[in-house]
Amino acid sequence: GQVDAGGQAAEQTLTVFAAASLTEAFEELGERFEREHPGVAVEFGFAGSSDLAAQINQGAPADVYASADPATMDLVVEAGGVDGEPEVFARNTLEIAVPADNPAGVTGLADLGADGATVALCAEEVPCGAAARKVMDAAGGVEITPATYEDDVKAALTKVELGEVDAALVYRTDVIAAGDAVEGIGFPEAESAVNDYPIAVLREAPQPGPAAEWVELVRSGEGAQVLGDAGFTTTA
Amino acid sequence: MTGVPAALAARLVVERGGFRLDAELNVAPGEVLALLGPNGAGKSTALRALAGLAPMADGRILLDGADLTTAPTEDRPIGMVFQDYLLFDHLSALDNVAFGPRCQGASRAGARARAAELLERVGLADHARARPRALSGGQAQRVALARALAVRPRLLLLDEPLAALDAHTRASVRSRLRRHLADFDGAAVIVTHDPLDAMVLADRVTVIEEGAVVQDGPPADVARHPRTGYVARLVGLNLYRGEADGTRVEVVGAAGAPARIAVAEPCEGEVFVAFPPRAVALYRERPDGTPRNVWELVIDGIERFGDQVRVHLDGDVALSADITPAGLAELGAGSGERVWASVKATETRCYPA
Amino acid sequence: MTGVPAALAARLVVERGGFRLDAELNVAPGEVLALLGPNGAGKSTALRALAGLAPMADGRILLDGADLTTAPTEDRPIGMVFQDYLLFDHLSALDNVAFGPRCQGASRAGARARAAELLERVGLADHARARPRALSGGQAQRVALARALAVRPRLLLLDEPLAALDAHTRASVRSRLRRHLADFDGAAVIVTHDPLDAMVLADRVTVIEEGAVVQDGPPADVARHPRTGYVARLVGLNLYRGEADGTRVEVVGAAGAPARIAVAEPCEGEVFVAFPPRAVALYRERPDGTPRNVWELVIDGIERFGDQVRVHLDGDVALSADITPAGLAELGAGSGERVWASVKATETRCYPA
Amino acid sequence: MTPRAPAGRRRGPRVASGRFPWLLVLPALIGFAFLVLPFLGLLIRAPWPTLGTRLLMPEVRDALGLSLVTATIATGIALVLGVPLAWLLARTDFPGRRIVRALVTVPLVIPPVVGGVALLLVFGRNGVIGQYVHAWTGYSLPFTSAAVVVAQVFVAMPFLVISVEGAVRGADRRYEEAAATLGATRSTIFRRVTLPMAAPGVLAGAVLCWSRALGEFGATIMFAGNFPGRTQTMPLAVYLAMQQSPEAAIVLSLVLLFVSLAILVGLRDRWAGVA
């Protein structure tokens, strides 16, 4: 069985399904939660938001679901899997990620439409791609023809890190996670496509009590600070 | 085939490609049947049908009264030696032989003991631990023989079991096999090309040609009264078929022209006439004297043959003659030359066709 | 081995497992060498070494003056027939035979034409399109023969090429092979168990036992003067080794006790004495008369043997006797009984050991 | 699914099948059921009414076409390069052969996405080799259809190599010796003797390779990206559909599956060995 910090067997295990982009922030919060709730161990299942939604709808024994995208949360809500209403606990905005030496000299969104720059965008089916669509529309018809529509934000970011593309539209949190290898360039149109992260306690949660407490922690000031360090903007 | 309760009574009909085998085989208990026939006659096919390895288009197999026609191979109480051995290369010689007993439920130790005993019997105790690939051709065939005997079969099927053995081993394996077969109260069918094997080992001979039985009987009968050219060559006789009228037989010669052979005992109707090559005398000039059969023929080929020389002759009557090297030297004739051949009527045998 | 410029001059040393072959083989141009020896003597191993398929521990292979010792197999101008054929099962008989010519650069059509001609020669024109698995054992071996001949080799290696053939096919393939070998100015080495093959096909015979050459010479010499028990049995002679003093030879009998054989021509020192089984007469009672060699022996076994009966006898002198079935009936003795055997001194041959 | 004697071209059929081999058939049935039950699950769950419209979508047709073309080309390349490699591993002995054999399995063990990164590191615009190619010719491999093929070859070829090696190793070497005595060089022996003898194994390897290439996702997205009509293969389309709903992903997967099943069923038991 699970063993908590004090060496006693944990009596309860809280299972949190969370979007992979939340990994670092949630792991940090998990340690704090276990300290504050002796006898409760937090177990994370990190994966893509849509994978998690499918798992929950197939009866995964999770207590909490934190998604990177309201649409995937809706999949669970529609299936009747959520207890109460999902609540948004964090927001993410787009930045232009460029390699550390910025070889194409990108300064703003307009530079991505220029000929000669190799750009990676997310596919419109995934949240960061939908957001990219919105910012292009907001920028008044800047039309970017990318080399690739990435289906995963990390794949886009990796290509920036390796210098295979000159720029990519990714989330601020991704740019921060990538450290020095990537430079993030903010741009005003990003405000038009803020991505919400909803969280909810699940209807069939085996541990509804700790689950509610977890949501509380995430939405608390403490939670906001940890999420803020990771690059999210928070509602708290 | 009457009287004797057959251990094996089978009619085998097998069709494959353009070839059709349709043969009846009957073997009494304890009897050994030799299956003779030219290459491609269907001997191996017949054994495969008996073993349940070739699908029968028709016919039936009765062994000790039980109908095996549709029995699966593994349920037939048989032992088989294949023409190309088919030893399992991933097992030692010993384990190859122990395979059958193991399948029959013997303990590992029991099976090995029996295998060791059989390897000893075929003179390969020293090679028990060798892999088949490390055996010579003759050694491999003896292991195959031991493997087939190890299952104590009721029907033993041997496809040229002695072909790869050298003269000495052959004689000794042959006589051991004969002893084993003598103790054996089941039926045995042995395919061989060596008439000597057939004579020594078999109680009965069945000759197959082009898928059909052409002759059947005790070895001595078959040897003395061949009914086809193949059998005649096999037992070393000159054979002719013709119309008899008393002591004169009109045969169809090689060139299609009729020829006449005088025989000692009068007979009538369709007959075979046979005489051995060593009964033929050859002369440079037409001989005088008693022999009533004298033909002028052309030498077609000369072969050394043991301490004899075999001379093949063509003409009105095609025949082979065995003479001594000295005799050949005296004759002073070579291939293509004409000589006179004579055969005494008393040396010929005449029997109904 | 002097005078004649050897087409093949080889000393083959091969070591595998506990077995060691160390043999010298010399074949003159156009000559056919028969390699005889008991099972496991190393005949196949010798052929494999000549073909470059078995690694030589020592020795050397010269063919037409060229040193092939380290040449890769595919560069040796050889043709080889394997003891178990090794026909390519994914190719038709025709394409099996055409394989070699294709490798030598012949056009597809040219190779096929040559292959068709060779299949015709071995009497298998009808089976050109058959897969090897659809051939009988004898048919497969003839295809293997044709395949080896198709590359027009300078050194032809044949491992029991006639073993699977029936009497008739054997005779005809043998004589065709002999004709082909006669036209052939390269060297040929043929492994066979059949002394007749060796006599008919070979110009010289080399006998190997346990990896070493024990006898070598023209077939007739070897047949007349065997130097080991194996060769003697092969050519059908009773053979003894002993110390001669005039017309009396002291030999070591079967039981280890000395025995004496009287010979016709005086000789001295270490000698062999040989006589044929048919020179032995058997009696129920001690015979009177001229034969100076008379022994009382025990019947060890009786075999039918063609139209003769071969009786194996044991005692002071172990020997085989060929008598007629009538003679055996008259003798009225069976296995285990004591009889008298006599051999005339004039029937024996004595030659230096 | 009662096993009957085969109508085998090679040897005649067995006369009778003997005791029913439960020891073999039972696990085989369980294994088969295990492999196809999930497939049945998909069939049950599939939103059949939408299937037709999905199939008519040009993006789906493009992705399917691209998948089939690239997987087939990748299999061809894998055969040309991988079969000789399998021979080298099975039939020769050189120092470090075992290490080489183990290295061949690297792309199997490495998570495909990392494999894609590795390909970028070598063949990318800034890659070990790619940077020179790009500097000299201006050509850059990633984001092209060729890159899809490269990713597929990288991921799928090991399956071919390992299974062909097993087949070649199992082939009776004495036939190769016989071919050598007929003057065949090692290449000829390989081509005309070893390969036909190992044909069932080569076919199996090619099927594995093709199927794996068809299903390849991670390395493709990382190395070739996702551009409809150029680098978007079916698995990429499936993944994107998955982002919206599992049902959509299931429909696309079934489309891919049916096409691949149709092709595999159409394949003969053996390609060689039949005149």
Place this chain on the structure above:
Amino acid sequence: MTPRAPAGRRRGPRVASGRFPWLLVLPALIGFAFLVLPFLGLLIRAPWPTLGTRLLMPEVRDALGLSLVTATIATGIALVLGVPLAWLLARTDFPGRRIVRALVTVPLVIPPVVGGVALLLVFGRNGVIGQYVHAWTGYSLPFTSAAVVVAQVFVAMPFLVISVEGAVRGADRRYEEAAATLGATRSTIFRRVTLPMAAPGVLAGAVLCWSRALGEFGATIMFAGNFPGRTQTMPLAVYLAMQQSPEAAIVLSLVLLFVSLAILVGLRDRWAGVA
């Protein structure tokens, strides 16, 4: 890497190797280079200094241990179920055999994530079978270590089945006939004759299966979830590391690779056939 004659246990070595078979060696070398160059790319790019600390992290050790244990168990199960299935496909003839064979390749073609969904649809708590199991026993398979094994078996077993089938199909059937004449049932023949003859192919299949199971990601994360110590195998850990940086993912991948290479190099050329 000059091919030398093998010291083959089976037949003696060739005396000389003959003309150098460039036609075979050249493509083999290109193929090999293509497979290992990306690996070298990873080695160059790997942040070596961090490797040591990574290796000491308990999560990495847990993930590695879990990967090795589950992949090995999965291979064992695949052998038990898959080898008989391969036999059924190679050696018997039943109606629809070709379709069955094609169906076996389903898990190869299906994107692993969809495969995971399919497994959930069947074995999940609400699944076709899983709901009854859950209702009667309270047991639910997904998100357990057993689920990892199930996902791996599902994805990796087809590789074993197809390559073993190829090997069995290539084995000379006449030896099986010989065994039948000795009284061996089909099961015995299979166990004692066919299988040893096809041993190299079975080994190849097992290596493929094990490696594929080791590298399995999509079906595992979907069916078993991503719980450290319980279902987080190395590829899943690599995925999470990828969220931070490719370098972290590369390091973890290399750890997995080196361990798997060490194990594969340690394997003997053949397991059977040696007394």
